[in-house]
Amino acid sequence: MAASERYSGWKRAVSDLLENPKAPIRPYFDIFMIALVLSSVWVLIYEVKHDLGLFGDVFERVAVTIFIVEYLMRFWVFNDSHKVIIARYEKAEFVNEPFRLGPALWQAVKEKLRYMIQPLAIIDLLAIMPSYRPLRFLRIFLLFRIFKLFRYTRSISEFVKVLSEKRIELLTLFIFMAFITFTAATAIFFFEAEQRGHQITNFFDSIYWALVTMSTVGYGDITPQTTEGRLVALALIIAGLGVISFFTSIIVSAFGEKIEEIRAHRIFSEVERKHVDTLVCGFGRVGQVVAERLARDKRTFVVVDPLESNIRLAKQRGYLAVTGDGEDNELLSSLGIETRIRRLLCLTGDDVVNVYITLTARQFNPEVEIISRANQRENVTKLYRAGASHCVAPNEVVGLIAAEYAGQPVAFEAVYGLLTGQANEGMEAVRIKRGSVMDGRRMGEVDFRQRRLIPFGVIRQGSCEDVEGATCYNLQDRSFYFNPGEAFVFRAEDLLVLFGHEYSVVHFRDCLEGGTL
Template sequence: MNTRNKLVELSYRLAEFKPYHRIKGFFRDLLENPTSRHRMMFDSAMVVLVLSSIAILIYGVKNDLGPVADLFEHIAISLFILEYLLRFWVYNDTHQIVIDYYERAEFLNKPFRLGPVVAEILRKKRDYIFQPMAIIDLLAILPDYRSVRLLRIFLLFRLFKLMRYTRSVNEFTSVLAEKRVELLTLATFLTFVVFSAATAIYIFEVDAPSSEIRTLFDGVYWAFVTLSTVGYGDITPVTYQGRVVAMLLIITGVGVISFFTSIIVSAFSEKLPQVTAHRIYGDFERRSHHTILCGFGRVGRGVACNLSRSRERFLVIDISEERVRLAKQAGYHALQGNAEENTLLMRLNIKNADRILCLTGSDVSNVYITLSARQLNPNIEIIARANSRENEIKLQRAGANHTVAPYETAAQVAAQFVGQPVAFEALYGLLSDISDVSTKAIRVGADAYLVGQPVGVLAFDQCKLLLFGIVREAGSPPASGPRSYRLRERRFYFNPDRSFVLEPEDLLLVFGYADSVAHFKETYALRGSKHFSKFKSKSKSRVKKHG
């Protein structure tokens, strides 16, 4: 078997060797994936290492470092070398280049030659080696040049590749790149002005007595300082002609700075929405148990207001720029985008989200969002808005756990208001912003103390709560006594009596203040504590009293 065949066979073996791809994928994710959680820890550790190395180098300028510092320096250099080699390795897949060339040669019935393959492999590796940051990495690990090793400070621009910092640096770089034509024009003009002013001041000042300009470089230095409007004062013109040049240069400098500032400000104004979006992406990529609210119309605004009052972590997505602006003015996290796109939902970490609310004004959009969300996260809770009754079934089949028909609900509310206006107004005031009272659902866990307990022993009165119903899974045997209503997959028991026994996964529906609900949950979560034992004994005494 010749060298070419061995190389092809090795490449195919690497392509099929899963442990190799798993290891390489891990390091690629660690070093290059900006959304990786391991990346943040790695960057933080490397930043500490780089700063420590720089601190030791600075301290060693006038002090004896000793063997411990030298050992730390060797360890740091070794880690920098290892990092450089790993980045060199994961930059591309060399075996895939061999496979591509071999399969192309087989397809065209041409002989497979090693020359073009090796040239392509070297070209790919050369592309990495000559990247600016790769050059700095290489300079940072040269052990024989302490002054050159101070270039490790530039590693900070790479090692600080956290979501909030690296992206900001990248955004700034991209802003400069987008305005390169304007900046190049400005740089050309500055070069002409500096050279002209330096030449003029050199001609007028070089032979003047007590002049501090002796060379053309002094003139260039003075022109730069004057044009920037800094004016150190270390070099000043002494002739009338030189002072006229200085005045003209100062006026030009003010105009240049204003022009440069306007370029940067306009560029950042255009880039600001993208910068804000990246910050939100970075924030929610690390979050879990959050809510994604799709649509910020009238229904979405009301839901967002309630979520905000409940201190829920949520994000608003809307395709309308105006609605996104309104959401931001209200103090909510908001993004402009199409929630039907899987890429957007993935960047918002839908896999770790608790629920998604599909509240757009289009039933078609709500169906597509529901399908995408259910595909990306089979366990997410989906609440979808249906503008017509016939679309509720479609949304449920698409994967929605619950559907809401706002127009039909509003019609029913209006009918109730016509029949009982005073009672309805009181109830509406209780549940709206007029009152701090709200309805809450308290879930009974499978291992909670509440399981098997009758409603009468629970401290609703003590916690200032009013129990008005219990929701139970439809598969559970119906409880006798309270009036019940059939839901889609559950049953609602209205105003259960004191003997109603709780079961796992029951939902207690209560009226009350948020502090009251928190106190109730805290009371029954303190299992084994003195407070819980004391409360448990009181509950038993109430059972005997009402028995």
């Protein structure tokens, strides 16, 4: 069975549908099931007073069939029974004992039973059972269908998870409450049950009264008539205030502790949904500048920084941001470093951290492009060795600019403009598409002057060829032709590097694409 590809394919598809929260089909399935649950509960409520006739019956049958199929499928994908049996068999082979089918089957059944006793599985079962005619009295359990919603909505299940982490406190509170209720109920029963005009006839009444009073609800349908009874009530009210405040504080503190985690989860799912492919580690000044430009380009990215204040700033600016260390394995993989993330930027002010993040990320994913900041010149080689694809050294750039200024203060402006991109004038590359107007044309045929552009050069695939009237420099797997002459012939996929005002370049690109050059 394990060998059958079709079988395992099906099983994977079903488990994707039911259990993998990251499967693309999952949200649709969840919404469908929520709608089904809600409408079946609505039908249940409506049928109390009205008769829906055939439609109601059919609808109920369809809903129950879907629920049963879902239950059976969950039962099926919970584990692989054949694997359990095969494991037993192999073990028997290994220790040279005869393989007996009985215990092996029993273990397989035990594994499946483990599924059945899970709380959510019990709820599923209870939601189906009342539809079976002989168990009609269990109709009220149909309400369990509402609990089925736990399966499909993350926020409700998070709520339950938060509460379950506080179960020790809640248990303490429950015991305390049970003790007070029982004491008060006994006392009131003792004082009031035999009085004239008594409202309390049995012990259930006194428990009911005690709970209603303690919870500060106080319906007033049963009130203590004797002085003793009222004294009990006074004591109970004060104790009740304690219980309520205790309960509230448990819930509040539980959420207070968990809220960050829940928020982080939210962000992870948002990162997933928006197909974020860039990770910015470090939201200092450099990180802020980069984030601002990325946002301007409408690229998606997520900011990671250990400093709460930086994260707050990032969120204020409307970026996705998570508090945490960039070198945290768990965080990186939650953000999808292995699969979705294509680019990682290490921009912290600490080279040690940058190297660490680079190394960690590189081990996760050999494909990802890592751009790292190197604050000290000597760390550049270390970063490359750790796996960085590119390094940016702020000090080196400043050194370059400063030296340029000291030597030639006028050319400095041009260099500074090129390096910062602050000026409106700058370099821009324009790709020549196959079959476009420029493809195959000569340099001299295009009037750049009139378009207020200076052709700086052409970047072309492959290494240098001997082209007349242009100096060529080899790049990594491309070549750059500086200042090509009029005879230079453009080819498809060439990158034409132009110098000029950004508007001129945009206009030129539009013309090129529109074929109106």
